[in-house]
Amino acid sequence: MSWFTYLNNGTKREGSSGGWEERRSELASSPTEWEVLSQSEERARKAGSDGERADGADESDNESLTVIEGEEDLANQLDAVKGQLVVVSRENASLQEKLSRANSASTQIEEKSNRSVIRMRAELNEAQRSMATMETEIAKIRAEAKAATEESQQAQVRARLEMKGTKNVAEEKTQKLTRVELQNEALRQEIKSANDEIERLRALSSSLTGERIRSQESSGVLKEQARSLEKENSIMNEEIQRLTGQNTQVLTLLGIRTADERSQFIRQDLSSEADAVKKLAALNSEIYDAAAYMSDSFTYELQVPKTTEVRDALERTPKMLGSTTVSALTSKRHDEDPLMVQIAFQFCMVECCRRIITSWCFDGSKVEEALPALYDRIRKTESQAGIVSMNWRALTRTLARSMLHSQSADISSRAMPMLTETLVDVLLVAGCLGSRAQIREKLTTQFNSRMSNIVAMAVRLNEITGEEITSCDLKVASYSSGVDFDAKIMEDGYDDNKWRGPWEQPRVLCTTELGLHKKVPSSSEKAWKKLLVVKPKIVLSSLPGSLSHRD
Structure with missing residues (x-):
């Protein structure tokens, strides 16, 4: 008889009544252990049934030995099962701990997400328009966080229900938890990215707010300046009307005088025409020497750098030099x-000096335009051979300069910065080595005295032609780019003999030396005669073709 048959048939031996039930109670202390033990008994029962059919004849003889061996095998199997149950219990405890940590992490993530959402809502009140899309992203993040939390909770429930499974099932659940943690980490990264984007938008909002405030302040300043200029313009218009009325009265009074009486109103010249020609020649020579020396003092790159400073200079220089010279x-x-840099320097300094010499008050205001126009009206309406108009011109320019600029240094301080910045633009366009600040520093430290001397000579010519000579009207002459060359009124300063073809018409590139014209009263009343005193020197547009191209 097998040990299982012995147990199930209720065969009782001495000292063993009720012992098996007690043994089973000791070995199985949980439903899971009972299940494992029952499976073992079932297998033993099947084995016992087979043994009965095979060994039916020997059952009575070997009954004692079978019971003893069955009990030992059963004890060994039960010990092995108990060991497996201990391992399973430990794995269950480990999984419970991991689930607890996952639950805690999920709770922390949800709390952090809620706090982040609260902060984001508070910050989005200041920039609702620019951060409208962020609200959608935050809602999406919250939904994903909630979904991840629910999935984590569902995973925990499923994990608790599947704790009775095998080790492979437990590993599968662990992998699921790992994926959930990875998803939570991804969500944390998204939340961090959202916070960074919010900070960026906050900074942008602050910057835009500052710019708006500065724009409002600048707008207020500009409005105030506009009102001031309107008042100044109104005052100057009233002054022009008053002066026009006074001049009309003066002309009326002077018109009844005889020719013999005119002489007492003629102001003697303080300087002569020869003085003006001499000063102009000295100015042209100084400009040539300074331009040649300055252009040789800088280093030039083979290719013009494509920097922001160069692009800005390329936008400004065509207005001053013309597109052909810039090209x-x-x-x-x-x-x-x-050589081309030297020519551009000469042209810039010549143009600066021309503006200084012809200026009436050196401030660039509306008065600068009104006074020459008023002078032309006086000259056209008078019948005293320019006596009144030229004396008025001398007195007005003297008075304007003394009122607005007490010293020549004041005029120089206004002209020097503009001339310096123009020369810096020329050097940048030509590919000069160095930044704008470095080039400006070199110009001001090495050549400031030469440029100041040129400005002072131009101011002196302004005094001679505008204030000290009243017997004629002297005016410096120059020609702009694109004008047809005329040898009768201008001179080629860099004659390259390339335009001498019979069908060619040379054109002016720029002026490099100032000329001088004069107007004198003619024999007929209200008529003026224009005479050429000094020819201006120019450069022809064909000259750059003889220079070396960049690679």
């Missing part, structure tokens, strides 16, 4: 022979 500066090499 020659950018396309020609200057590292071996900076």
Whole structure:
């Protein structure tokens, strides 16, 4: 008889009544253990049934030995099962601990997410328009966080229900928890990215607010300046009307005088025409020397750098030099022979001096335009051979300069910065090595005295032609780019003999030396005669073609 048959048939031996039930109670202390033990009994029962059919004849003889061996095997199997149950219990405890940590982490993530949402809502009140899309993202993040939390909770429930499974099932659940943790980490990264984006938008909002405030302040200043200019313009218009009325009265009074009486109103010249010609020649010579020396003092790159400073200079220089001259500066090499830079320097300084010499008050205001116009009206209406108009011109320019600029240094301080910045633009366009600040520093430290001397000479010519000579009207002459060359009234300062073809018409590139014209009263009343005193020197547009191109 097998040990299982012995147990199930209720065969009782001495000292063993009720012992098996007690043994089972000791070995199985939980439903899971009972289930495992029952499976073991079932297998033993099947084995016992097979043994009965095979060994039916020997059952009575071997009954004692079978019971003893069955009890030992059963004890060994039960010990093994108990060991497995201990391992399973430990794994269950480990999984419970991991689930607890996952639940805690999920709770922390949800709390952090809620706090982040609260902060984001508070910050979004200041920039609702610019951060409208962020609200959608935050809602999405919250939904994903909630979904992840629910999934984590569902995973925990499923994990608790599946704790009775095998080790492979437990590992599968662990992998699911790992995926949940990875999802939570991804959500944390998204929340961090959202916070960073909010900070960026807050900074942008602050910057825009500052710019708006500055724009409002600037707008207020500009409005105030506009009102001030309107008042100044109104005052000057009233002054012009008053002066026009006074001049009309003066002309009326002077018109009844005889020719013999005119002489007492003629103001003697303090300087002569020869003095003006001499000063102009000295100015042209100084401009030429300074331009040649300055252009040779800088280093030029083979290619013009494509920096922001160069692009800004390229936008400004065509207004001053003309597009043809700018094109020659950018396309020609200057590292071996900076002739084109020298010509551009001459033109800039000549143009600056021309404006100084012809200026009435050196402030660039509306008065600068009104006074010459008023002078032309007086000259056209008078019948005293320019006596009244030229004396009025001398007195007015003297008075304007003394009222607005007590010293020549004041005029120089206004003209020097503009001239310096123009020369810096020329050097940048030509590919000069260095930044704008470095080039300006070199110009001001090495050549400030020469440029100041040129400005002072121009101011002196302004005094001679505008205030000290009243017997004629002297005016400096120059020609702009694109004008047809006329040898009768101008001179080629850099004659290259390239335009001498019979069908060619040369054109002016720029002026490099100032000329001088004069107007004198003619024999007929209210008529003026224009005479050429000094021809201005120019550069022809064909000259850049003889220079070396950049590679």
